[in-house]
Amino acid sequence: xxxxxxxxxxxxxxxxxxxxxxxxxxxxxxxxxxxxxxxxxxxxxxxxxxxxxxxxxxxxxxxxxxxxxxxxxxxxxxxxxxxxxxxxxxxxxxxxxxxxxxxxxxxxxxxxxxxxxxxxxxxxxxxxxxxxxxxxxxxxxxxxxxxxxxxxxxxxxxxxxxxxxxxxxxxxxxxxxxxxxxxxxxxxxxxxxxxxxxxxxxxxxxxxxxxxxxxxxxxxxxxxxxxxxxxxxxxxxxxxxxxxxxxxxxxxxxxxxxxxxxxxxxxxxxxxxxxxxxxxxxxxxxxxxxxxxxxxxxxxxxxxxxxxxxxxxxxxxxxxxxxxxxxxxxxxxxxxxxx
Amino acid sequence: xxxxxxxxxxxxxxxxxxxxxxxxxxxxxxxxxxxxxxxxxxxxxxxxxxxxxxxxxxxxxxxxxxxxxxxxxxxxxxxxxxxxxxxxxxxxxxxxxxxxxxxxxxxxxxxxxxxxxxxxxxxxxxxxxxxxxxxxxxxxxxxxxxxxxxxxxxxxxxxxxxxxxxxxxxxxxxxxxxxxxxxxxxxxxxxxxxxxxxxxxxxxxxxxxxxxxxxxxxxxxxxxxxxxxxxxxxxxxxxxxxxxxxxxxxxxxxxxxxxxxx
Numbered sequence: 001x002x003x004x005x006x007x008x009x010x011x012x013x014x015x016x017x018x019x020x021x022x023x024x025x026x027x028x029x030x031x032x033x034x035x036x037x038x039x040x041x042x043x044x045x046x047x048x049x050x051x052x053x054x055x056x057x058x059x060x061x062x063x064x065x066x067x068x069x070x071x072x073x074x075x076x077x078x079x080x081x082x083x084x085x086x087x088x089x090x091x092x093x094x095x096x097x098x099x100x101x102x103x104x105x106x107x108x109x110x111x112x113x114x115x116x117x118x119x120x121x122x123x124x125x126x127x128x129x130x131x132x133x134x135x136x137x138x139x140x141x142x143x144x145x146x147x148x149x150x151x152x153x154x155x156x157x158x159x160x161x162x163x164x165x166x167x168x169x170x171x172x173x174x175x176x177x178x179x180x181x182x183x184x185x186x187x188x189x190x191x192x193x194x195x196x197x198x199x200x201x202x203x204x205x206x207x208x209x210x211x212x213x214x215x216x217x218x219x220x221x222x223x224x225x226x227x228x229x230x231x232x233x234x235x236x237x238x239x240x241x242x243x244x245x246x247x248x249x250x251x252x253x254x255x256x257x258x259x260x261x262x263x264x265x266x267x268x269x270x271x272x273x274x275x276x277x278x279x280x281x282x283x284x285x286x287x288x289x290x291x292x293x294x295x296x297x298x299x300x301x302x303x304x305x306x307x308x309x310x311x312x313x314x315x316x317x318x319x320x321x322x323x324x325x326x327x328x329x330x331x332x333x334x335x336x337x338x339x
Numbered sequence: 340x341x342x343x344x345x346x347x348x349x350x351x352x353x354x355x356x357x358x359x360x361x362x363x364x365x366x367x368x369x370x371x372x373x374x375x376x377x378x379x380x381x382x383x384x385x386x387x388x389x390x391x392x393x394x395x396x397x398x399x400x401x402x403x404x405x406x407x408x409x410x411x412x413x414x415x416x417x418x419x420x421x422x423x424x425x426x427x428x429x430x431x432x433x434x435x436x437x438x439x440x441x442x443x444x445x446x447x448x449x450x451x452x453x454x455x456x457x458x459x460x461x462x463x464x465x466x467x468x469x470x471x472x473x474x475x476x477x478x479x480x481x482x483x484x485x486x487x488x489x490x491x492x493x494x495x496x497x498x499x500x501x502x503x504x505x506x507x508x509x510x511x512x513x514x515x516x517x518x519x520x521x522x523x524x525x526x527x528x529x530x531x532x533x534x535x536x537x538x539x540x541x542x543x544x545x546x547x548x549x550x551x552x553x554x555x556x557x558x559x560x561x562x563x564x565x566x567x568x569x570x571x572x573x574x575x576x577x578x579x580x581x582x583x584x585x586x587x588x589x590x591x592x593x594x595x596x597x598x599x600x601x
Contacts, residue, residue: 004464006476006477007476007477010477085432086433089431090432091432217452218454219453219454219455220446220451220452222435222439222443223446225431225432226429226431227426227429227430229390229395229426230424230426232394232395232415233419233422233423233424234419234443234444234446234447234499235418235419235420235446235447237415241451275433279434279435279436279439280433280434280439280479281435281436283454283455
């Protein structure tokens with residue numbers, strides 16, 4: 001029974017990976033509470049929480065909601081990326097597909113141009129247009145006369161993204177270069193500097209519902225990565241199950257993008273790392289992506305607010321680290337020789 | 340014939356928005372716990388027929404009954420517990436292990452929010468062992484050879500515990516030894532009570548394995564029935580449009596091409 005001993009060894013290795021992943025997330029979360037630029041750069045001693053009222057306020061009303069937002073954002077983008085890659089049977093799909101990211105970007109830019117740069121106005125407008133992007137992608141895909149459902153969705157998603165991107169270009173062109181344009185540019189680069197408990201509460205319902213659906217369906221998702229005929233013959237209601245998963249993941253992405261802007265690479269790279277650690281099955285990679293994604297974005301956001309006296313846009317850091325990881329991953333991936 | 344598991348009546352099929360019938364006027368009874376080969380040249384409508392039996396395509400006219408009940412009246416879940424499908428080949432974008440891949444065959448017996456149980460896992464391992472694949476359990480399905488891959492697809496279909504196993508060109512890309520291995524596996528399954536229907540354009544695969552034969556050409560049935568009755572030189576020549584000979588070797592029919600230029 002060599003297959004059973006192989007399996008036992010494999011599950012022992014995976015159990016260790018889960019332990020390290022959880023420990024890593026807890027450690028990063030805890031450390032990030034004490035890392036920042038107050039009272040001096042990089043580190044706030046623990047005793048200050050008892051002595052200094054300002055330190056306590058800083059942690060409770062700024063750092064904590066921001067770290068939670070980063071956690072939700074990373075978990076959401078990574079889970080969404082993972083699910084979309086499975087549903088589209090394509091490991092290089094990212095959560096920005098289906099017009100969501102560009103829709104949110106357009107909504108934010110439009111609010112800054114026509115309403116105000118007040119966070120709530122920008123966030124709500126971004127949320128609205130993110131869902132509009134999703135809706136438009138679905139509507140256009142339904143009207144297309146050729147190709148399977150997946151191909152039609154991808155094509156219309158690309159077209160809708162391009163439309164919104166053109167809109168963002170136009171808004172940047174007409175925006176006031178001294179007041180509005182920097183605001184728009186900074187938003188487009190992505191960041192969590194404006195997050196308070198209000199933003200956390202705004203994201204929470206979308207993120208919770210979306211992630212719970214995805215976690216519950218984590219094994220079932222595997223079937224959708226197979227061919228249409230096979231998924232059908234295994235009893236999958238492919239149309240309905242795909243749509244439910246798409247709407248849940250994209251709602252999650254829309255809500256976090258509305259708060260934090262377009263954060264690249266998380267949804268693409270984290271699922272690859274999860275598969276490296278836990279194999280291809282979404283039963284394990286979905287929860288692993290959630291933990292890894294949370295860890296990664298909390299880490300990146302801590303760098304974003306702590307390294308320099310001024311804020312570095314989060315999107316810049318995730319892209320930098322994400323792309324570097326990706327190159328590393330590609331260079332070390334290949335047929336592994338068996339001993 | 341023994342009791343029919345599948346009866347097809349005046350079946351016709353056309354793709355959407357097209358009045359050209361890909362299948363036309365098919366009437367057939369396929370017996371239980373036996374092997375039926377659907378033989379014909381490329382473009383005869385064999386794969387379309389399999390997709391209709393699977394429930395993936397809906398008949399344009401006529402009907403298909405499974406165990407006396409119209410196929411259209413089964414739910415998706417009921418169908419997936421009765422009928423399993425082995426595609427000719429299957430591309431996977433992800434590096435599933437053989438075990439994970441075959442485990443997906445348990446889906447018809449699981450709820451949509453369920454994950455596999457210990458029993459599902461044990462059953463899957465048994466199916467792998469039965470087909471001699473247990474040493475591959477932790478290997479990636481993308482690293483397998485053609486013959487191994489086909490056996491893994493069959494193992495996944497068996498994990499569904501189907502009454503009817505449909506295979507689309509199961510031996511097409513295989514060398515002689517793997518072809519023999521797959522066909523022997525099908526015979527063993529029929530002996531265990533599974534009804535097997537496979538398409539092929541290779542008369543040899545049909546002749547060596549099937550008890551019943553359906554000869555198809557251009558969407559129509561040329562002839563159907565017990566293998567010895569249907570596999571004749573005359574009917575094969577008509578189906579393929581070239582002269583062939585059928586000779587008996589040790590009581591089994593063997594198909595030979597008539598090459599006049601040799």
